[in-house]
Amino acid sequence: MSATPPFSDYLVFVDESGDHNLVQIDPQFPVFVLLFAVLPKDEYVDRVCPDLQRFKFEFWGHDEVVLHEHEIRKPVGDFLFLMQRPLRERFQAGLTAQMRALPATIIAVVIDKPAFAAKHHIPVSPYDYAMETGLARVFRHLEDIGQTAGTTAIIVEKRGRREDAELELAFRRVCNGENALHKPLPFQLVMVPKASNSPGLQITDLMARPVALHHLRPDQPNRAFEIIATKLRRSPEGKVEGWGLNLLP
Secondary structure, three states: OOOOOOEEEEEEEEEEEOOOOOOOOOOOOOEEEEEEEEEEHHHHHHHHHHHHHHHHHHHHOOOOOOOOHHHHHOOOHHHHHHHOHHHHHHHHHHHHHHHHHOOOEEEEEEEEHHHHHHHOOOOOOHHHHHHHHHHHHHHHHHHHOOOOOOEEEEEEEOOOHHHHHHHHHHHHHHHOOOOOOOOOOOEEEEEEOOOOOOHHHHHHHHHHHHHHHHHHOOOOOOHHHHHHHOOEOOOOOOOOEOOOEEEEO
């Protein structure tokens, strides 16, 4: 009799765009996005990690720089060289290639904060709500590909002692069965420091904001979202709404 495998063959990386504040909502960015990238471990180890290392070697000569969307966009710190247009264009082309080659299934939860605040008169954390919604969709995807027998790591960045404790509590509640599926979820929460040089988290960080911008300005050119859209989880009929792209409330 074969033993149940302890772990699935997949990893899930989670990152966000926007803040969770429902009291003072930024009119220029009234959304919160939580993005889940589901990657097969074999391709993550064999392709994603070494490809990102080679990309970093090209621009810094080492792979210790941590990619942060905010710092790249400004640019500041290790990314000041992007002020030079030829280097910026080469860098952006390389990043685009990294995203295009990413063997991921994407599940994004987009919260319209004004509508969310109006609906939930009792304070509800957008982060926790988005996490619960996303985890249910991730489970459905893993179920579809026969990967729910083992435990899957859900990897997120640490945000602060209080926030991390609240997330851990909410995560445990959801995985114990308090979710839309009304069943336990075979997930393990892994929280890593912001300075962690995790290829999966870095690439996921680059994808959350383009999803938010697509929601806010759908007619504006958005090359990054065009790539992300090809990776969104889809229904058998090809639908992404409610599958890979989930708008709340």
